[in-house]
Amino acid sequence: MDTVNKIRTSELQLAQKQTYDWVEKGFHLLFLCSAMVGVISVATIAWFLFHEGLPAFQEAGVSELILGREWLPPALFGIFPMIVASLISTAGAVIIGIPIAILTAVFLAELAPKWLADIVRPAVELLAGIPSVVYGFFGLVIIVPAIETLFNIPAGNTILAGIIVLAIMILPTVITISETSLRALPSVYKEGALALGASHIYSIFKVLVPAARSGILTGVALGVARAIGETMAIIMVMGNAPAMPGSILEPARTLTANIAMEMSYATGVHASALYSTGIVLLVFIVLLNASLLYVNRKRSF
């Protein structure tokens, strides 16, 4: 109080504008610099990928590289089978994982009694912290043999094994973000729906989930990004043959696995082709984010 009075009484008139507010400007700069770290990183990564990867496109040809079906370095650099493998394993993980994740999120946010939610939620969070090499190990010991027995095939290292491991890996991201966005909804949605005599389940699917749509889609996009970018676990369970897979019960090599497995010894055009594999991955992620933006904008009420 004293300080306030002192300021008030000592200067009856409003003080002159200070010439330059260093503290204010300093913090502005600090915030700006922090924000720039992310932007600069992404720009650097993109520049470096294109710088290293473009020679392969020039050397081998864009269509030969992207649509080529044979990967025989240093002669043929077709990554089409890997594009297919990445897309199929990601799509499969999404088809299995996303419904489970969204139902779990609804269960945690709306249906589970507190004691049960208090068990499920930490378990899910723990799942997020498990390193991908451990997932790979789990896939190798449990899922791969299970597929061998179930489908009676000699080697269980297949796309299906990859799909199952990825589906589990994306669960925590999608569950946590979806649950948070469901919980963030104002209670008036639920009350409004119930007050009209709608059942709890009907209210959840017709009002709450659509209302939390943009948050849930963000979770889905992050899950997809994780699935398409996953490397270690995939290398361990998918067999990694660079040939075009005939079904999900055959081994395949994803884009990420291709880079990780050959980078240590590749030189020249071969190395450059691995960078161009990275470019293709980057393009996928950009497309994913763009379509998320588009969907969110198109139908936002």
Add this chain to the structure above:
Amino acid sequence: MNKLEVNNLNLFYGDNHALKDISLEIPARQVTALIGPSGCGKSTLLRTLNRMNDLVSGVTISGDVKFEGEDIYSDVDVKQLRMRVGMVFQKPNPFPMSIYENVAFGLKAQGMKDKKQLDSIVEESLRGAALWDEVKEQLNTPAFGLSGGQQQRLCIARAIAMQPEVILMDEPTSALDPIATHKIEELMDELRKKFTIVIVTHSMNQAKRISDKTAFFWMGELVEHGETSQIFNQPKDLRTQGYVSGEFG
């Protein structure tokens, strides 16, 4: 004929005794206003009438609430109760969907699929809420595009689409400007012909203007209830007198 009857109702939130031995009759096709200072229990009482308090954990209730003579806290289907006792909330709460879908929501939740029938009920309900002329060209646009007052009338339309017998209104105009408030009040004058209305309001002028019966609550107790004119002109209790004359609250 009393539409709703509350007998010796006690309600606790945990240890907090929120409603103390309330007994109140709500006559059919009249507007009953519940007034009193914040935290006096009037909204809580309103929410016991369609069992919205069921959503709050740790609520215990004794005494009974009768809807047409039937105890709603005995073994009744809550969904049916809520179809017959509709509710309009303090803040307009349209769902994130089109105007049409908002009005049709409750009907679709009951499995009504006949497009023609839905169309006609949606139109009838929007007319009933004095909103049809303003929105008939834009039924398929998002409800969030409407103004606050229009949104609240949409919520009323959504409630009357279920053809309820009672409409509970929890401070329905407190988030609206005076012109929108006036429109809602005019609308309520129409609605009272068909529905039994119970309204919680902070505005004593509103209670005076629109209600037939008024009940005054004070710290969880029902202090006094009766004809609105009696409550405002010849209150029997000193606390009622103090509140309606604006001395406190």
